Amino acid sequence: MPTVAFSAVELRARSGRKWHRYADDVLPAWIAEMDFGVAEPVERAMRRLTDEASYGYEGSTLYPALAEAFATHMQERFGWQPSTEHVVPVADLVQALFTLVSAFTQRGQGVMLHTPIYPPFLDAVRQTGRGVVEHRLSDDGRRFALDGASVRDVLNQDVPLLLLCNPHNPTGRVFERDELEAIAAAAIEHDAIVVADEVHADLTYTGHRHIPLASLGPEIAARTVTITSATKAYNFPGLRCGLMSFGSSDLRERFRAAIPDRMLGIVTRFGIEATITAWRDCGGWFDEVMAQLHANRERVARFFASELRTIGFHAPEATYLAWLDCSGLQLPGGPYEFFLEQARVALNDGADFGPPGRGHVRLNFATSAPILDEILERMARAVHHL
Amino acid sequence: MPTVAFSAVELRARSGRKWHRYADDVLPAWIAEMDFGVAEPVERAMRRLTDEASYGYEGSTLYPALAEAFATHMQERFGWQPSTEHVVPVADLVQALFTLVSAFTQRGQGVMLHTPIYPPFLDAVRQTGRGVVEHRLSDDGRRFALDGASVRDVLNQDVPLLLLCNPHNPTGRVFERDELEAIAAAAIEHDAIVVADEVHADLTYTGHRHIPLASLGPEIAARTVTITSATKAYNFPGLRCGLMSFGSSDLRERFRAAIPDRMLGIVTRFGIEATITAWRDCGGWFDEVMAQLHANRERVARFFASELRTIGFHAPEATYLAWLDCSGLQLPGGPYEFFLEQARVALNDGADFGPPGRGHVRLNFATSAPILDEILERMARAVHHL
Numbered sequence: 001m002p003t004v005a006f007s008a009v010e011l012r013a014r015s016g017r018k019w020h021r022y023a024d025d026v027l028p029a030w031i032a033e034m035d036f037g038v039a040e041p042v043e044r045a046m047r048r049l050t051d052e053a054s055y056g057y058e059g060s061t062l063y064p065a066l067a068e069a070f071a072t073h074m075q076e077r078f079g080w081q082p083s084t085e086h087v088v089p090v091a092d093l094v095q096a097l098f099t100l101v102s103a104f105t106q107r108g109q110g111v112m113l114h115t116p117i118y119p120p121f122l123d124a125v126r127q128t129g130r131g132v133v134e135h136r137l138s139d140d141g142r143r144f145a146l147d148g149a150s151v152r153d154v155l156n157q158d159v160p161l162l163l164l165c166n167p168h169n170p171t172g173r174v175f176e177r178d179e180l181e182a183i184a185a186a187a188i189e190h191d192a193i194v195v196a197d198e199v200h201a202d203l204t205y206t207g208h209r210h211i212p213l214a215s216l217g218p219e220i221a222a223r224t225v226t227i228t229s230a231t232k233a234y235n236f237p238g239l240r241c242g243l244m245s246f247g248s249s250d251l252r253e254r255f256r257a258a259i260p261d262r263m264l265g266i267v268t269r270f271g272i273e274a275t276i277t278a279w280r281d282c283g284g285w286f287d288e289v290m291a292q293l294h295a296n297r298e299r300v301a302r303f304f305a306s307e308l309r310t311i312g313f314h315a316p317e318a319t320y321l322a323w324l325d326c327s328g329l330q331l332p333g334g335p336y337e338f339f340l341e342q343a344r345v346a347l348n349d350g351a352d353f354g355p356p357g358r359g360h361v362r363l364n365f366a367t368s369a370p371i372l373d374e375i376l377e378r379m380a381r382a383v384h385h386l
Numbered sequence: 387m388p389t390v391a392f393s394a395v396e397l398r399a400r401s402g403r404k405w406h407r408y409a410d411d412v413l414p415a416w417i418a419e420m421d422f423g424v425a426e427p428v429e430r431a432m433r434r435l436t437d438e439a440s441y442g443y444e445g446s447t448l449y450p451a452l453a454e455a456f457a458t459h460m461q462e463r464f465g466w467q468p469s470t471e472h473v474v475p476v477a478d479l480v481q482a483l484f485t486l487v488s489a490f491t492q493r494g495q496g497v498m499l500h501t502p503i504y505p506p507f508l509d510a511v512r513q514t515g516r517g518v519v520e521h522r523l524s525d526d527g528r529r530f531a532l533d534g535a536s537v538r539d540v541l542n543q544d545v546p547l548l549l550l551c552n553p554h555n556p557t558g559r560v561f562e563r564d565e566l567e568a569i570a571a572a573a574i575e576h577d578a579i580v581v582a583d584e585v586h587a588d589l590t591y592t593g594h595r596h597i598p599l600a601s602l603g604p605e606i607a608a609r610t611v612t613i614t615s616a617t618k619a620y621n622f623p624g625l626r627c628g629l630m631s632f633g634s635s636d637l638r639e640r641f642r643a644a645i646p647d648r649m650l651g652i653v654t655r656f657g658i659e660a661t662i663t664a665w666r667d668c669g670g671w672f673d674e675v676m677a678q679l680h681a682n683r684e685r686v687a688r689f690f691a692s693e694l695r696t697i698g699f700h701a702p703e704a705t706y707l708a709w710l711d712c713s714g715l716q717l718p719g720g721p722y723e724f725f726l727e728q729a730r731v732a733l734n735d736g737a738d739f740g741p742p743g744r745g746h747v748r749l750n751f752a753t754s755a756p757i758l759d760e761i762l763e764r765m766a767r768a769v770h771h772l
Contacts, residue, residue: 014440014442015440015442015444015655016443017442017445017447018442018443020447033442033443043436046441047436050429050432050433050435052400053423054401055428055621055622055623055624055625055660056400056401056403056622056624057403057404057419061406091477095648095650095652098646098648120648123646123648124648127646127648128646235442236442237441237442238441238443238654239654240653240654260484260513260514262481263481263484263485263488263514264481264651265476265477265650266481268654268657269401269624270656
């Protein structure tokens, strides 16, 4: 039962970075995983593997089944039917970002992304010797808006790649059709490639609709690499399985010529079977998770609208992440340090999300109601002591 | 009990490529894994993980423990104490080969290797756009010899990297000190880098001694990347965990500048905990495996010395692989196809191991005595029907 989350004591007794990176009196609301364990069918599937204890070579023999499960899930959730032919598994989507940037750009070229942005996007560009080309989302007072009209001004011969994050981490935006169409038109016009990280797509709240970029039409699909994983929505990042879905054989071949498949390593049977099980058998568990996340999102929204109005907040349209503008707090240092030290709450430091992230923190609210209450109350107490 | 190997029926009932790639009437003696399952402590460690079902982010938090276990195992087995500082985990050693070739050479440059050679060595060179520069081992009638004197004639500015496989796959040679010193001297003289794949080191038979290349001295260590894994000797390739041990911080930094760590993906807790358990707690199991492999090697040697003398064979000094020279058989086609079709035994095709592999096959004898007998008898019958 995901809605009955583990207690803090139980969570600390388990392994993993989320509950062990900070001192025991700190409540972790940082790294994007949920305090809900995994669905029972996933647990059972993993136990079946260790009961069988068959640890010989599988190679890529399980990859076609993974590609099938992916295509079926996309069809069911988003009415999008990707090809199963050009699916390449990876250990995680950060590996995908790094290799795709390497494959589709040259050192010194620029890569466009929408800041504030999940820090590995910036790492993937900088650590491969490419240049970050920011296209900033702007807070229009209601939400973070993407200026579709100006995308075409950013892409050019020296900026041949856009890393799209949709739903967007950290703002929780689910980009709408007109925003995506502006991106598609600009990419086509400039012969650019788009990597669309859609890993949070399942976590879209009622009232919003996730549209896979590659579903807009064949022309944009042919230049889009969609990257996704079941590990976010079904909560098993430690099992390490994601995939890249190339929208055309041309794109797939260009990638293969730059990065031979064996350079990626091979994903384990644990990751693949967990993913297939999640997408096939865990819809009930996931619905309960979404109900809990929805309740938590309302709790967070009420809280920032009443008890901590000095912090700017727009309820996310997807994800269990809240992007908090703390610039109105007039803190002596940064808000990440302030909340860690004064509230004993570990958030993600907005400064890591690019220049517009300064003065912000990212809060992960995928936990039980009592822990979430404690997190919010600690934050309020710390601010009120200022 | 590893010495009581599974029956063919049991093996076919398990998952994995070895027993499923070919039709059910074919006995598999190809891919390098053993029909012995894994040690009980490894089974238990894996079951502990699925009992806990804690599948959150670990990131690289377990990497230092893996590096420690590696250094301890190298010290215990080979009297070599590598640094724990410059250890980088990978999913498998083929990923290591591909990334190391990419990092330390330019497209168009040559990479030296000792043919016949494990096919992914050739793939790692060719698929990254580098050139294969062969240094052939020669059959001196007793074993495959490495001509140390000529190594220095092969390395040069355009051939700045040597991929060493020691113990050597497929010939089973364990190179001796003078052979290794010739390699070291040539690499130092030409300012070349050596990647030493020593994954078969544990599988060295009594009477031979594996010497890690990097243990020869600080000068060669500083230019050596040793790659290894517990998955070969402890038989869990499906868990996907290997490592690269850089012999100097300079080498490590050069690699990092070319291939950012996150491009490699992150190894799972399953692979890391299995590896640590294998190296720490499975010596008894491994001794039994070696006793069984030793008996099998004797069986194979007797067989080719008596019943199939037309096939050339030198008993391997390490590994459970027999490299068979079938050029004396005067087959109409290749020996791989002949034994697959006429004997219903699946071997590895020597032609995949580079030009000197033509006319050869590689036989995996890591199976139970009855299955091994059946394999050898089928081969003999097929040859005698010629």
